Amino acid sequence: MNRLSLTTSLTALLAAGLVASGCAASTGGTSEPAPAVAAEGGTLSSSVPLDHRRLPSAQGEWLISYTSADAGGKPITVSGTVSVPKSPPPQAGWPVISWAHGTTGTADVCAPSADRPGGPAHSYVGLVDQTLxxxxxxxxxxxxxxxxxxxxxxxxPYLNGRSAANAVTDIVRAARQVDPGVGSDWFAVGHSQGGHAALFTAAADQQAAGLSLRGAVSIAPGGFQTSQTTTYFQQRTGEQGVRAALPFLPTMLIGAAAVDPGIVPEQLLGDDVRPVLDAARTTCQDGIREAAPTVRAERVFREGADLGRLTAYLKSQEPEGLALRVPTLVLQGTTDVLVSKPGTDQLVKSLCERSPAIGYAVYDGADHRQVLAASQPAAQRFTEDLLANRQPANACSRP
Structure with a gap:
């Protein structure tokens, strides 16, 4: 299975955090450790056929659980869905799109597999389903x-590249145990937080056994320069710019603390913003936003709080230092105020310094969500070119 070697700023954080506003799964967030899972990553643990098709063109859909690994390599169980086409599989099996979703939150109620019409994240998840x-x-x-x-x-572990890449990879192996028509050729495709996950998947230092990762598509990728999140608040005074950004800060802190127990959100955040942290543990992005108080920037973090450990962790999860090992296409809208085009321009430039094949396409007038539908034809041409062993366009200039 893939395991990674980890080798503006605020707008990238916002993009990773806003695109989905929550989803119903079970109940509140859980803090108990995951049970030990002895099976190899990608082992199918359970499979339940879904009566209601989220993707109308699917012949069948299943809710599954499967084994994967956390950021430290510890076995865990992850859930997800599998949708197979109505068309008969080709000789090599159907190719696979492993979709990495945008942020829903960190509480259990935010799992996208439980989305339903009228659900708290349906405005986003339903839009994504149209594209998928x-x-x-x-x-x-x-x-x-x-x-x-x-x-x-x-x-x-919100925006942890290693954990996300493992989950994105291992669900493909699990899907091959659901239907024998599922092939070994696959693509990592994601939006916002999921765009970050797609980049980390493309940087995996080894291929998953029995699979062939042909390429990756990263749409409006989040995570660029997220280590500057702390300075965003520290360099401001008063309330300007705080309320819009505040709902995403606890999501980031909880995600960091899930990987590094030395990061304790309650010790870093000021008392005025504790309601936002409490909301993030039980609800999704809309509920967090509703709980966000009006607070001055200088009161967001506790006075004298040592933010060094948090900043270092966030730095380790930034995608700009990755060396991508498979052809990758980055897609961006010009009117996206959450992931800015200038920021993505910088990200692509940085990735080009270490990666052999990166395509980059920009969509005039498309915002953070509109870029999903606008870019799908280009994304499909990219995957079809790779499946046909045609070289896709390369945006990286070479001397």
Whole structure:
């Protein structure tokens, strides 16, 4: 299985945090450790057929649980869904799109697999499903991981590249145990937080056994320069710019603490913003936003709080230092105020310094969500070119 070697700022954080506003799964967040899982990563643990098709072009859909590994390599259980096409599988099996979703939150109620019409995240998840249905109609299997800690035991390590890449990879192996028509060729495709996950998957230092990762598509990727999150608040005074950003800070802190227990959100945040932290442990982004108080920037963090450990962790999860090992396509909208085009321009430039093949396409007038539908035809051309062994366009200039 893939295991990674880890080798503006605020707008990237916001993009990773806003795109989904919550989803119903079970109940509140869980803090108990995940039970030991002895099976190899990608082992199917359970499979339940779904009566209601989220993707109308699918012949069948299943809610599954499968084994994976957390950021430290410890075995865990992750949930997700598998959707297979109506068309008969080709000789090599259907190719697979492993979808990495945008932020829903860190509480168990935010697992996207439990989305339903009228649910707290349906405005986003329903929009995503429209795009994913186009992949199924084109003959691809679509698998959607919930990520570690969403709907399963343990905390969700928000924006941890290693954990997300493991979940994105291992669900493909699990899907091959659901339907024999699922092939070994696959692509990591994600949006916002999931765009970050797709980049970390593309940087995996080894291929998963029995699979062939052909490429990755990163749409409006989050995570760029997230280590500057702390300075965003520290360099401001008063209330300007705080209320919009505040709902995403506890999500980031809880995610960091899930990996590094030395990061204790309660010791870093001021008393005025504790309601936001409390909300983040039980609800999703809309509920967190509603709980966000009006607070001055200088009161966001506790006076004298040592933010060095948090900043160092966030730095380790920034995607700009990755060396991508498979062809990768980055897609960006010009009117995206959550992941800015200038920020993504910088990210692509940085990735080009270490990676051999990166495509980059920009969509005039598309915002953070509109870029999903606008870019899908280009993303599909990219995957089809790679499946046909055609070289995709390369945006990286070489001397």
């Amino acid at each position: 249905d186009r992949w199924v109609a084109a003959g691809y299997v679509v698998v959607q991981t919930d990520y570690e800690g969403l709907g399963t035991p343990g905390e969700h």
